[in-house]
Amino acid sequence: MIASSPTSPAERNQLSGSSAEQRLTYRPNVDVATCDDILVLIADIPGSSASAIDVQVEDGVLSIDAAVPARSLPGTAVRREYGIGGYQRSFQIGADFDASQTAATYRNGVLTIRVPRLAAEQPRTIPITAG
């Protein structure tokens, strides 16, 4: 039901980037949980902020686009394991969820998105009248 965007599973995989600015786009690690009435996505996005994260649900696709400000340490670099750039990822969640009720929180570098499932239609009892 939920399919991730077709990207390589490699952690912190570089998706795109301009060599001039060395701004890269990373693929965040995401935990996905589905309960009876809710879909929860938990994404590791360290160093961003609530105002710099964009979450959209459109046509059954939930997309995360997070900007991370350039954060070079002052001084001479001794060790550099991560580059400058943001995080992007999208998931096909289908039409079973109520996009208008999507809620997202950002705390300690973790983005948590909750999408409630659409209320199931109640079975209708059709009265039968005797002819």
Place this chain on the structure above:
Amino acid sequence: MSLIPFRTKRSLGMEPASFSTSSLTDFRNEMNRLFEGFFNRPSVAPGWFETIEPGRWLPTIDMAESDETIRVRADLPGIDPNDVDVSVSEDRLVISGEKKTEAESVGNGWTHRESHSGGFSRAIPLPEAVDPSKVAAHYDKGVLTVNLTKSPTSASRKVPVITAS
């Protein structure tokens, strides 16, 4: 009369030996992990002396130095700052702790799991000795920043050259 060893399909390689599959998979996973860990670290000083325990995850770090300070930054998303332990010896910084998964708060309906959880420990060799009493650590938005002050005694150590007379 010579004895011909009885050969099963398994011993001829026609069927995968189920008892060895798991250990082979473990071995392959371990090799993949080591290769990924090695090649994904474009560090200036390779981490030959870092301690890596199998099955544990390591936070990504950056390190920079100026004349008097060394700054180290580590990605620790989703970790309670109270669960992070920063310790410093003269030339080694150790960042360790435990990441608790948020799975418990949601329930047991997990369908897909990518984030790291459990204990971690990363020992980072420092380019110069530091003063263990002057260390400041700050955690914000999943990023830990440690500021270390270089030890004045190690800033420049003059080595006298003795001439044979």
